[in-house]
Amino acid sequence: MCLKIIFQSEMWLGMVFSWVFSLLLMEVMTHLFYYNALLISGAWRHLSPLDVFIVGYGVLNFMWLKFFLIWRYFRFWSLICGIEAPENMPRCINNCHNLESFWKNWHASFNKWLVRYIYIPLGGSQRKLLIVWVIFTFVAIWHDLEWKLLSWAWLTCLFFIPELLFKSAANAFQATNAFRVFVLRELRAVAGAVTITCLMVANLVGFVIGASGINWLTSRFLEKDGLPVLAGMFVSFYVGTKLMFHVQDFKQSRH
8 A cells, every 4th residue: 555655656746747847848948949930930941951950840849848738737637636537648759760659649548539439440450551541631630621731641641651561571570680680670760760750741741831831841951951951860860769769678678
């Protein structure tokens, strides 16, 4: 009983501490970093590729933090009232290296609803490549009937296809020795870097620049001054993915 009380008290303290820390971080970002102002005003079109990357990455983190604060706040009070509400943001946006895990951990309660009422009735894992188009189109319309949201949905589905195919091939690949394990891990890290890049593009199109900004974004990063930024961004995501692997290995070793 004492251990249970201690565990529960630590859980509550951890929840409150993370929420307060996130709130302070949000205040700092709001007062010192003008990501949203740059995007709403359209000034981002005049920025360098590096600045565009920083602003885009900052906006996505700001969005995650905003929803985390809202949902965690109301979950806290529901738990106070004895109602076990699901955690909507169980994993940080910067700790997801594939689309499937990202969307499972973004608005997780809605994800469970989609799985129960759309994914499973339409065939589940047997028709996953087709069902994702239905689900993300529904989610886009659920947000609002806008072309940029539909573009976000369909881009996400396009990016989902190679990931699902890669996962299928990786599962069939027999890592029988240390070298094969190393190769598979490196390929997964490269795939993770590609996925994070695609995830950024899809979300920027859907919630920031719109479908009309795709050509501009592509051409900006494929210019002479944009290619080094693109390479640096990819390497950063590759290293970040490797760090995520180590974090996962550490967590698994503790259980």
